[in-house]
Amino acid sequence: MRAKQVWAANSSVKSGNTKGNTMSRIGKLPIPILDKATVAVDGQTVRVEGPKGKLEKTFDKAVKIELTEGEIRVTPASTSPHARAMFGTARSIINNMVIGVVEGYKKELELKGVGFRGALKGDILDMSLGKSHPCLIKIPQEITITVKDNTKITIEGADKQVVGEIAASIYAFYPAEPYKGKGVHIVGKYVRRKEGKKSA
Numbered sequence: 001m002r003a004k005q006v007w008a009a010n011s012s013v014k015s016g017n018t019k020g021n022t023m024s025r026i027g028k029l030p031i032p033i034l035d036k037a038t039v040a041v042d043g044q045t046v047r048v049e050g051p052k053g054k055l056e057k058t059f060d061k062a063v064k065i066e067l068t069e070g071e072i073r074v075t076p077a078s079t080s081p082h083a084r085a086m087f088g089t090a091r092s093i094i095n096n097m098v099i100g101v102v103e104g105y106k107k108e109l110e111l112k113g114v115g116f117r118g119a120l121k122g123d124i125l126d127m128s129l130g131k132s133h134p135c136l137i138k139i140p141q142e143i144t145i146t147v148k149d150n151t152k153i154t155i156e157g158a159d160k161q162v163v164g165e166i167a168a169s170i171y172a173f174y175p176a177e178p179y180k181g182k183g184v185h186i187v188g189k190y191v192r193r194k195e196g197k198k199s200a
Contacts, residue, residue, distance in 0.1 A: 027088035031072040031095045034102045041067040046094055050101030053142060053158040057097065063087045065094070072098075100158035107167040108187035109153045112176070117150040125153070127173065129184070135173040137166065 033039050040047045045058045046065060059065065062083040066073045074091040076083035099105075111118055111127065118127040125137040125145055139145050143157040143166055153170065157163045167186065176183035178194040185191065 025088075027074060027076075027091045029091065031074070031091065031098060033070055033072065034098055036102045037098050039067060039072060039098065041065050041072070046072075046097065048094075048097045048101050050098075050158070052101050052104040055097045055101055055158055057093065059090045059093075060086050063090045065090070096160045097158075100160055104156055104158055105160045105163045107155045107163055109155070109167060109170055110185045110187060111151040111153070111183075112185055113174075113180075113182040116174075116182070118147050118153055119150065120145065120147055125170070127170070129174040130182075131174075137169055140166070 034050070037048060037050045044061060044063075044065065045056065047056045048054070062077050062080065063086050064075045064077045066075070072094055074087050074094065076087045111129070113130055116127075116129055118125060120126070123139045123141075125139060125147070127135040127137075129135050140157075140162060142159055143155060143162055145156075145166075146154045148154070155163050155166050155170075171184045171186055174183040176185045176191045178192055181191065181193065
């Protein structure tokens with residue numbers, strides 16, 4: 001028996017599951033519908049609307065989505081490993097949708113470095129990051145970006161995935177380096193600093 005198989009077998013015994021029918025603990029939780037949110041389920045498509053906007057996503061047929069009074073329940077459509085793997089993910093995405101249209105999501109970034117700055121030009125975020133060319137990001141319609149003091153960038157929107165993707169795209173232009181701290185910093189994310197080489 002391979003090492004991975006032994007580890008899996010031991011994990012199943014410790015958890016009391018000897019048949020391998022592991023189920024997502026998150027997936028089993030019902031999703032509460034917030035007061036200001038309106039939810040509609042049409043087969044595999046979920047539509048959510050609230051003060052922050054509208055979201056619509058279609059999910060894999062491996063999961064079953066049911067709308068009951070005041071909550072949404074996601075269950076596997078079959079006993080296949082794919083269905084058991086997918087329903088926890090689907091549940092998390094729908095939960096994020098409900099929270100997003102009511103409360104929204106936000107990412108804050110800061111540009112640190114001599115001459116590093118950002119500015120909004122219509123639906124384009126134009127950043128100078130010490131390169132020979134400007135770093136440009138096209139802003140999706142469902143996202144709002146604000147720039148304060150030319151260096152502090154705030155990304156807001158109802159879709160958690162899109163907010164995260166835009167923040168990751170900006171960060172990828174110039175990830176904060178550990179020696180002088182130059183680059184794009186994600187507020188709240190720790191940057192491990194290193195000591196530079198010392199002259200003799």
